[in-house]
Amino acid sequence: MRIFGEVVKAYWDGKMKDIKDLNELVKKVKEKYDFQDKDIPFIKDHIRIAMGLNPKGDKDFQDELSIVKNSKEIKEPIVAKIDGVCEYCDDEDCKCVDSCKYEAHIYRRGKGPIIENNKCLSCGECVTKCDFGALADKIEFIPLIDFLKDENTIVYAAVAPSIVGQFGNDITMGQIRTAFKILGFKDMVEVALFADILTIKEAFEFVKLVREEKDFYLTSCCCPVWFNLVKKNYPKLFEHMPPSISPMIASSRFLKRLYKDIKVVFISPCIAKKAEAKEPNLRKDIDFVLTFRELREIFEILNINLKELPSDDKDQASFGGRVYARTGGVSFSVKTVVNRLEPRRLIKLKAKKVDGVKSCKQILDELSLQKDIDYNFVEGMGCNGGCVGGPRTNIDVEKATKLVNEFGEDSLIMTPFDNANVMKILRQFGIRKIEEISENNEVSKLLNRE
Structure with missing residues (x-):
């Protein structure tokens, strides 16, 4: 929510007009909330999520702002996975494994959870259970x-x-x-x-x-x-x-x-x-x-x-x-x-x-x-x-x-x-x-x- 707030403030005040502004926002969030350089992909993806877009990892910002400017609706899926975050989770009994209530199983495989969107009811239980921000709703x-x-x-x-x-x-x-x-x-x-x-x-x-x-x-x-x-x-x-x-x-x-x-x-x-x-x-x-x-x-x-x-x-x-x-x-x-x-x-x-x-x-x-x-x-x-x-x-x-x-x-x-x-x-x-x-x-x- 804090990253979302920073995005809202910048866009509302007209300070988010091009890629340069997005990169400045990443730098501001990193310094303000004591993130490290390795967290930059995480910050970028949560900026994208805050804008209603799909995460892209460490890829450079490209057409995100033009998409938002021309967007009349937010595209599916609603719940998105942020890559790389689960590497820092040392909880063997991670809450996201059992958080999904009997329907669309979200489970650990490799570096993070897999979301079966064809079964997902979008209840949001998995999002609230993940303490690391690896799962987020746009x-x-x-x-x-x-x-x-x-x-x-x-x-x-x-x-x-x-x-x-x-x-x-x-x-x-x-x-x-x-x-x-x-x-x-x-x-x-x-x-x-x-x-x-x-x-x-x-x-x-x-x-x-x-x-x-x-x-x-x-x-x-x-x-x-x-x-x-x-x-x-x-x-x-x-x-x-x-x-x-x-x-x-x-x-x-x-x-x-x-x-x-x-x-x-x-x-x-x-x-x-x-x-x-x-x-x-x-x-x-x-x-x-x-x-x-x-x-x-x-x-x-x-x-x-x-x-x-x-x-x-x-x-x-x-x-x-x-x-x-x-x-x-x-x-x-x-x-x-x-x-x-x-x-x-x-x-x-x-x-x-x-x-x-x-x-x-x-x-x-x-x-x-x-x-x-x-x-x-x-x-x-x-x-x-x-x-x-x-x-x-x-x-x-x-x-x-x-x-x-x-x-x-x-x-x-x-x-x-x-x-x-x-x-x-x-x-x-x-x-x-x-x-x-x-x-x-x-x-x-x-x-x-x-």
Whole structure:
């Protein structure tokens, strides 16, 4: 993050214009952080990672700046390996060996880890476990700076529900909104608002699909790790998963339909969201993805003191939409709407909530064996605790969960069904009653994957 901060400062101040400036930055980082000459390839590669580019080892800087200037998106893979770093690791039981949760094995071979990107779920566990910086996720802020400074480009910040408390207990969402505007964003929107819309959609689908005791439903709309785990490894169970997009994608699709020629940046604690934004059928929905850790460094290096800012507060989402951030939030939210749609329903929504890839695999294995189950709605979250336990959070899971619950309770809107902001948006698509959400072709297209 410190190297990223130096890159941000130099680019923001217009002091990164050619190869000479990049080499000067390497020299500055080396001296400021007590690196040695042998560490220069490491510094160069982390400068490239900070610019959203692939590492190249000790190769001279060439066209990196022109790529960034002309870049409209960051290319895959999201998680990259920095060569040479593992030579300095003398830990025989290196954490990266077992860090990957049962899916894409990252293991020691020769001079470093091998990443099997065809299996990788981009959960980011390996990145956070490596103390040496041998594994890193590309950062998408540098190409975004040019858009933020362009008076003709409108950029919105779409923040995940888990953002509350990430920048200090006493920092309000209104102060964070003000900080985004200082950076050049037009405004900040709560992605929880679009979680409310998807909750209503999933509630209608549950009512439609779960009609008998043997029926069950796998929610798809929140976690890309959970979604891809099912899609790649459990094709039969995937048939029980609706084609709903995530709240992240929904936020951008609706905003871009309502406001033409804009950019939308999603901010969350999740590395997997960077990969989700690059899926072929979702590409161009979200323009850039930043993490809370990256945003904290941006605020610090650009001297944006959140405590000193005025609070520009707006109440956009319901309690149900805001608690999507923690385990059980999706289930709770969908259940409140199902109960409103069919209060006398014989087949009640009985949720099974699991978090962490190990638990997700266990529940999917159980379903695959067709054992007797006592639930009909399955919510899976790839990170322990849900999104609040993501790899790029700034605070611990317990504290984050507590703050998310409190922020949800602060909302004047209890359930998605009661959210007037939802109807305000849907009316712009010709929807007059909430029941029409699944019948409107334009809205259905916005809320579904191809």
